[in-house]
Amino acid sequence: MRSNVSDLPLGTLRGVSQVDFQSDWRTAICFIVALFAGGWQFGVFGLLGTVVATLTAWFLGASGPRLAGGLEGFNGTLIGVALVLYFDARWITVLLVVIGAIMGSVLTSALNAMLTPHNLPTFTAPFCAVTTVMLVGGPSYARVWHGRSLAASPSAAHPGSSVTFSDLWQGLLNGIGQVFFQGTWYVGLIFLIGLAFAGWMVAVAAVISSAVGMVVAILLGAQAADIGAGLYGYNAVLTGIALCGTFVVPTALGLVYALAGAVSATVLSAFVGDLFEPVGGHTLTWPFVLVTWIFLGAVPVLAGLRRVST
Template sequence: MDAALTIPRGVAQVDFQSSYWTGLLFIIALFVGGWQFGVFGLLGTVTATLTAYLLGITKDRVSMGLEGFNGTLIGVGLVLYLGADWMTVALVIGAAVAGSVLTSAMNTVLTPYNLPTFTAPFCVVTTVVVLGAPSFERLWSGAPDLPPPSAADPGTAMSWSDFWRGSFNGVGQVFFQDKWYVGLIFLAGLAVASRLVAAAAFVSSVIGLLVGWWFGAQAADLGAGLYGYNPVLTGIALTGTFVLLSRAGVVYAVIGAATAAGLTAGLTDLFDVLGGHTLTWPFVLVSWVFLAAVPLFSNLRRAP
């Protein structure tokens, strides 16, 4: 039973939660978004978790799902960018194994600095695979064309529909989902684990959306949640998860979420030139910087 619950915990750990009920709701949300996201997300989770177990990672990390969540995102990301076929199945398995090894390597490097790996292994592996995929016909032939929503609907005038859909989509886009009701299921999963975490996620999504709107981002992209998901992860990380909850901590989390939204635009433009994708790089980079700075701020404390 413990081994079986490790898999939903791995999915839940994408948002830093260890509740298997949260993970089960996340899995349901993925299947609601599309069968391929559910299947490939689970394939990545199982592969990464099994790899860590076979290589001898400590039982506590495996059972808490800490070795599975990068595999989840690798599976969902690669099926989105490369399409659902047997070549992608093989690639997800190989990429999840690589992600598991990279997770341990990055833990070795970052632990002395008291910094988590976050989703950096997923970002590195997925970026390398997507950048290299066009060189391989069997990988790239089934890749779908994925223009941003603003390509078909340009304009910066945000409507009420863009606002409320984007608020929920920001939560769902952590898992590459752009249907508002899927984001709502993810939000419900977070509420099962912690109402504080759910509130932090939703507020952070709104912050990201408003920052994008303030600077004049494309309304369709805002409505799709593309400026919300990195603030969501940053907000959760800095609101009680890795920084103790306090008034100063809440302000710090708001600043972090806004910074992640701003960095999203810059990295999106950079990866557009390179042929890659923004992924969760803004969250990883902003959270590393903000956590590294905490020891010098007397009003902030790292969570144990």
């Protein structure tokens, strides 16, 4: 069933909050405020990606429920935010976001067709694929790269594994904000407030998962500056939210399962970052996507776990 045009505004709004699996309009408003608090360019380009992806899906005849629920827009949101972060706010970036959001929309439909028989969502895989391609290919195009250099992690300027109290409390919030590439603690706090509107369990899952990511990173000896920036928390946050009540029933065993998923996503973050180091080390949300696909794929054959009914 094709969506009515009147469904598009709310569907676009929900596209922003669906990055964290939420459809509450209050959550979406908080997320948009958070993006603009991080910088006008993140708000503008994030919304541009959301709008283009949603309109593309509508134009091509995507189903009404998916459009109205924001499920066709959230990859566009992340594409917009990521590309303006890496390529700056320029006219060429506007073009890249439009092209990327269209590509992401088509890829979302393709992956949805392939994964639905296995009861697996697309998650942010379209965003990861499109953004990785553009980041890897960017240096080959002078107008795109424009003299930029490969981005360095915070630890490049501040090496060392001695974690301070400031690293801990800021890293806890930054782990939530880094889902949208935001590394300022108060922006992460606004995102957390938005998650609280969606439900206390969602907010608690985000905080605990971010903490798990930090603890694992500290125990393994990761760089303190990267921990404080939230770079080891955000994939754990997405994985924790996904496996704790969103897609898996939060029984006692289910909570342990979600915890294991958050740990796994954190460990995989370093692997993905090192794998992509020759092209800037852009981990994106690949660890979350891969880990959560595996953990959800295993649920049907694990008698102690149950998927949430949809």
